[in-house]
Amino acid sequence: MYITTNKALIAAALALACSGAAAQTASSSPSTPAAEAHPKYGFGTNITDDDLKQFVSPLPDGRGLPSGSGTVMQGQKVYTQQCLACHGVNLEGGIGDRLVGGRGSLAKSSQGGAPVKTVESYWPYATTLFDYIKRAMPFTTPNSMSNDDVYAVTAYILSKANIIPDDATLNRESLPKVVMPNHDGFKPANR
Ligand code: HEC
Numbered sequence: 001m002y003i004t005t006n007k008a009l010i011a012a013a014l015a016l017a018c019s020g021a022a023a024q025t026a027s028s029s030p031s032t033p034a035a036e037a038h039p040k041y042g043f044g045t046n047i048t049d050d051d052l053k054q055f056v057s058p059l060p061d062g063r064g065l066p067s068g069s070g071t072v073m074q075g076q077k078v079y080t081q082q083c084l085a086c087h088g089v090n091l092e093g094g095i096g097d098r099l100v101g102g103r104g105s106l107a108k109s110s111q112g113g114a115p116v117k118t119v120e121s122y123w124p125y126a127t128t129l130f131d132y133i134k135r136a137m138p139f140t141t142p143n144s145m146s147n148d149d150v151y152a153v154t155a156y157i158l159s160k161a162n163i164i165p166d167d168a169t170l171n172r173e174s175l176p177k178v179v180m181p182n183h184d185g186f187k188p189a190n191r
Contacts, residue, residue, distance in 0.1 A: 058130060060176065065130065065175060065176070071170075072152075072156050072167065079156050082153075083096075091161075099118055099161070101116060101161075103161075106121055120161035120181060124182055125180060125183070126176070127175055127176055151170045151175070152170075163180065164178055
């Protein structure tokens with residue numbers, strides 16, 4: 001008896017939720033022709049070219065990187081304004097992760113040393129850094145930075161990690177050429 005009542009309640013709630021969503025989409029679709037509800041299900045919208053422009057998904061060889069560029073110096077400004085509060089003056093971490101240092105500590109950890117996992121010690125590809133910052137940082141306002149600012153702050157972090165010189169400029173050509181210290185630290189799992 002108890003179970004039946006519960007099931008009925010859930011079914012009623014679902015029906016309400018679905019009809020609400022359908023009504024909402026139906027009323028908004030005439031004004032936005034590019035974002036019509038899926039005819040079969042009556043909800044959801046088609047992705048537009050503008051939506052896709054926001055989406056960056058670079059591969060390690062640089063395919064998919066957007067245009068734009070940034071220097072280490074510009075990146076220092078971006079870092080100070082938008083990252084320092086969480087990642088620390090020396091990128092040593094705080095609320096956010098430590099970003100530099102620990103190089104070689106992962107391999108040594110099998111001999112009892114403490115592993116320090118950072119962008120410098122762990123990440124195999126520099127393009128991932130651009131991708132991650134663009135889509136996930138700053139933590140409270142992800143995807144809010146221009147591509148120039150993301151290139152710049154990526155350059156700043158990589159220079160603080162002694163991976164690129166402090167007069168470097170990063171863009172879609174130079175970023176994929178950066179060789180990360182742990183690039184060869186990954187082995188394919190032979191399963
Ligand atoms: C409000 C605090 C906050 C701010 C501001 C912030 N971060 Fe973060 N960041 C975090 C937290 C928390 C994590 C860990 C997120 C997780 O593991 O899901 C993180 C993770 C990262 C990582 C991944 C580190 C790793 O080894 O996994 C990078 C890189 C990074 N942040 C860069 C930046 C940059 C660049 C900025 C400025 C543009 C920034 N963050 C601003 C809180 C912040």
